[in-house]
Amino acid sequence: MVLGNPTPVVGEKNTYHVAGWYKDTLYADRNPEKVTWELFKKRSNGKFTSTNIKKIGDGTFTFGEISIQNTYRLEAYLHKLEGGGLIINPKPSTIPKIGKVELHYVDDKKGDTFSFYDRLRAKAHTTGMHGKELVFTLWEDDAKGAGHSAGNQAIETTTAKVGHNGLAVLEFTLTKGLMQKAMKGEADAKEFEFYVTVEYYKGKTHDSENVNVHNPLYKVLEKKKFHPKAQGSPAEQKPLSKRDEKNILIHQANGYLLDWAEVKGKAQKDKKITVNRNHGRSTVGVKSQPMRKQDGKCLCQQYDLVWGNKVSCEFRKKVVEICADLWGEENKIKMANNLMAVFRWESGGTFKSDAPNQANSGGTGLIEFMPSTAKSFTILQKCNFISCQCKTIR
Numbered sequence: 001m002v003l004g005n006p007t008p009v010v011g012e013k014n015t016y017h018v019a020g021w022y023k024d025t026l027y028a029d030r031n032p033e034k035v036t037w038e039l040f041k042k043r044s045n046g047k048f049t050s051t052n053i054k055k056i057g058d059g060t061f062t063f064g065e066i067s068i069q070n071t072y073r074l075e076a077y078l079h080k081l082e083g084g085g086l087i088i089n090p091k092p093s094t095i096p097k098i099g100k101v102e103l104h105y106v107d108d109k110k111g112d113t114f115s116f117y118d119r120l121r122a123k124a125h126t127t128g129m130h131g132k133e134l135v136f137t138l139w140e141d142d143a144k145g146a147g148h149s150a151g152n153q154a155i156e157t158t159t160a161k162v163g164h165n166g167l168a169v170l171e172f173t174l175t176k177g178l179m180q181k182a183m184k185g186e187a188d189a190k191e192f193e194f195y196v197t198v199e200y201y202k203g204k205t206h207d208s209e210n211v212n213v214h215n216p217l218y219k220v221l222e223k224k225k226f227h228p229k230a231q232g233s234p235a236e237q238k239p240l241s242k243r244d245e246k247n248i249l250i251h252q253a254n255g256y257l258l259d260w261a262e263v264k265g266k267a268q269k270d271k272k273i274t275v276n277r278n279h280g281r282s283t284v285g286v287k288s289q290p291m292r293k294q295d296g297k298c299l300c301q302q303y304d305l306v307w308g309n310k311v312s313c314e315f316r317k318k319v320v321e322i323c324a325d326l327w328g329e330e331n332k333i334k335m336a337n338n339l340m341a342v343f344r345w346e347s348g349g350t351f352k353s354d355a356p357n358q359a360n361s362g363g364t365g366l367i368e369f370m371p372s373t374a375k376s377f378t379i380l381q382k383c384n385f386i387s388c389q390c391k392t393i394r
Contacts, residue, residue: 116178
């Protein structure tokens with residue numbers, strides 16, 4: 001017999017117990033650590049089938065947002081299914097909560113160590129927050145100790161809404177972190193640690209802070225106010241997040257803080273990029289329009305690319321053309337700046353096709369071509385090759 005809460009609140013951990021043993025069960029086997037706990041779900045035909053959630057010696061279960069309006073049966077057994085079990089009907093939470101944040105690769109596998117050139121997928125698991133807007137911040141903890149430092153800056157902050165399944169999902173481009181480090185003159189780092197902080201604010205306590213734009217990628221507030229926590233909220237029961245503790249400044253944080261969750265990860269220069277196989281879905285490429293001269297001035301000059309003065313007009317045009325083809329006209333300049341940051345990093349700031357790897361790996365140039373490949377390519381041919389490689393991992 002299984003004993004426990006038959007109507008658990010989603011997002012709350014519940015522990016279930018074996019209330020009694022069959023009389024024929026050997027005393028040596030009457031050990032809770034040997035018990036298998038398996039959860040079954042009632043399907044549309046009225047039958048219960050396994051959810052494939054099965055644990056040994058652990059009767060703790062937390063039901064998520066998607067479990068509402070479903071009926072489950074929890075069974076506990078030693079060797080094989082015995083029938084019976086406890087019928088469970090989860091109920092919604094009256095208090096919105098952020099349960100946890102997970103990091104995923106673009107192929108949707110969980111992870112905590114990424115390539116500098118990966119896209120990072122952050123997933124916030126919530127309860128009672130369908131349709132609510134969450135603030136996601138990717139930031140690098142670059143300075144030691146608490147308090148604000150020029151080394152502690154948000155790489156990117158944006159928002160996402162919670163879906164019917166209780167998930168809010170966002171993707172970040174880690175090359176923005178790479179570019180931020182390059183702008184600070186750090187061209188030889190092998191890795192950096194980062195956090196993703198997810199927060200939920202409600203109401204409005206003050207006007208937006210003034211914003212001081214230091215570069216095209218991130219905005220830094222000129223002064224800091226700790227945001228008040230909503231009375232009786234989950235946030236009130238928690239300490240400061242690492243983002244607040246380190247005084248990472250963001251301009252989207254307006255209102256009363258109701259809840260937050262945080263996760264730590266790592267980016268490494270030499271880690272292999274994760275490939276998104278698209279699971280059978282095809283992508284359609286749109287060919288970018290050729291650039292033309294206007295009033296005797298090359299159009300590439302209006303884009304003002306970072307480190308654009310380090311390369312030729314042909315190089316600048318090729319980078320923008322690649323990014324327009326890969327990410328569309330609206331995103332081409334933003335992504336071109338990211339790509340220039342990669343080139344700057346890998347070439348040690350020279351933007352030369354024969355720049356040697358500083359760790360003496362044998363790789364050279366814009367994205368560390370190995371010797372046998374580098375010899376046969378011009379610098380523009382390498383840009384074309386980069387374009388083809390980006391299409392395979394986009």
